Amino acid sequence: MGAFVNDATQLKGLIETYGLQVATVYMGGGTPTSLGDEDFATALAALAKLHRENSEFTVEAGRPDSVTPHKLATMAKLGVNRISINPQSMHDDILKAVGRGHTAAAIKELYAYVRSYTNFAVNMDFIAGLPYQTLSHMEENLDYVCQARPENVTIHTLALKRGSPLYDGVGREAMPEAAAVEEMVARSKERLEAAGYVPYYVYRQQYMTSQTENIGYTLPGYICEYNIRIMEERQSILFVGPGSSSKWMRAPEYRQLQQHMPKDVSVYIDTLSALLEKRSRLCKKFWEG
Template identity: 60%
Template sequence: MLNGYHYKGPLPLGSVVAHNCGAAGLFSDAVNPDVVLDAVENGDSYVLSVRVDGIERTFTGAITSLGRRHIGQALLVFLRELQGLPSYNEWGTMVGVRPTKLLHKYIDTYGSVEEATRHIRDEFSVSMEKLDTLAAIGVYQRPFVEVGDDRDVSIYCGIPFCETRCVYCSFPYGLYQQYPQQDLFINTLMMDIDDMVSLCESYGLNVKTLYMGGGTPTILDNDSFDTVLRGLSRIVPKGREFTVEAGRPDSVTKEKIKSMESCHVNRISINPQTMDDIILRAIGRGHTVQDIDDMYRYVRKHTKLAVNMDFIAGLPHQQMAHMVDNMDYICQNLPENVTIHTLAIKRGSPLYDLQMQEHVPNESLVRDMVQYAKERLEVAGYVPYYLYRQQYMKGQLENIGYTLPGKACEYNINIMEERQTIMSIGPGSSSKWMRAPLFRQKKQHMPKDVDVYNATIQSLLNKRHALCDSFWEVQ
């Protein structure tokens, strides 16, 4: 299989090349690339030369967005064929992480879901099955993404630590137990939270949803977790959607669940990833299947929290029987939401760095797992309500969130479709200010490095205030 590529040429085409090479499973590598791509502008056309193992191909296209797209589509087909993969898959030549965002743009343009999906079919050769899924999600989401007041916002709070590192993960800052300045981090985070309370009051913001994610937010000790939750509860009005990612049952205590209830949290995400103990150990999780079940039953018995559960298709050593077990558990217990992720192999993850890919099932099997999960969930009464894709996903597939009717997590829709302002708290998080009809963004990215976040918090908050002033035109 091909692994690395190196591109030299015009920057606008380079972005398209990067997306399509990523969709073919290639990472940027300037030192020892398998694929070398050189592009020039020749009159009103791009000329892209591609060299792989003595094979050379040339692709041309107009110096326009459409011309760049045509080159990218042809490049993707070529790279898949070179790796012995089918040149066509269900998503055709569509790359990018938010197909439903594009769908809503076309609904705005054409006035109907039918015309929007027809345009996507003609432009990207997407299969009818994927179009049907897109259409169903578009119809479900439409009431949530209709234009509202530009002071309707969602809030994200990120805790970028975990207790162990999953082999597929490239995100968390580090292991919380090894971080020497936990108290300083909590104090800085509370400054961030207090400032967000002030912003919401100053600008008259209507907080629709709040999501506390990670990393693993429940990695905080009981007292710190309670302190942070009480701060966040000042931001979101009681009764609004308030979600905590409680993904690892080994990090959740009864005291933390009581804190959630007392701070009017109404949704949690329990993320098994798999209901197989051998695979859990192989991927670096610190809990067992029994821990998952014990936590789920405790939450159901003692709280009214809505529950999401995440699973991944394509984990090392995974077989179809494992996905059958996963769906058996879901269909017997019926959590409000279920998300089926497709494994994405990311540079910087142990799965990539330790060369563990040989244990990952092939894309045909992963595709069968995703399809099986879809069929079982729909029979059980779930409907798809959000979808996104990532680079380096097995089989160029997708992640889909399913919900029982009327139980969708609104935040997940907002973060994917980018039609509502989402302001963020915590290191590694991103604020995006959005306004119809163009939904162009003002952005602020908090530093991923927690020490930098701690050291520069006041200047970060000053910048956030300035962006709010600019967006809401405060004189």
């Protein structure tokens, strides 16, 4: 954890040196809540020093079994104001088929706790096109959303990549037809808009199982700024930690410089000094010309 803190501390210094305004902070790209309570608090505290007051600060909490009251209290104390809870489906048999360890009941319990004990805005992700999924399943997912009313909901279409566990396992044989997936996405749009949600960002991925898009919906006044910025790729994005990628961008090229941190944690720790020196050079080159 010391390497991560050093990484974040050096980035804070660069932000101050070049007078940068951090628009959003996002802790995720995985499941950071899988860390133990103490390590999670240490990592979050390092990121909190990059956060600008009254700006968006999100933590991804994809696995409900990894989220503890202590972690939620830590988030609130350190300025987090948005949390991502990713059910994918509210059906235990489908969750089991795709290798998810949580249950629908655990999602409901976590969401209820967040609503009772925090003021966080909530992002939720659902997927259309999962194995064994039918339109009735999606209707039941939407029943839950319309009752629970998280501030943001993204309806993804399953992207089945060659070599993935789903592709090599149950995925191809049990997946619904493209027409059925398209109906799920269309029905999601119809019901969410009727419930007061507004579509605010859209994107496509490779290997999607139908001619549809991933669409993010928001209740009025609760747009997730991070989602828009990460999709537009029109601003510099500075990351911390193993497996992360920083991008220095400005018009008209919008991708002038990049740096990728190694995914292997041991390599990241062993080479951190050189990696941070490189980031300093890239920042100097980009902001000083």
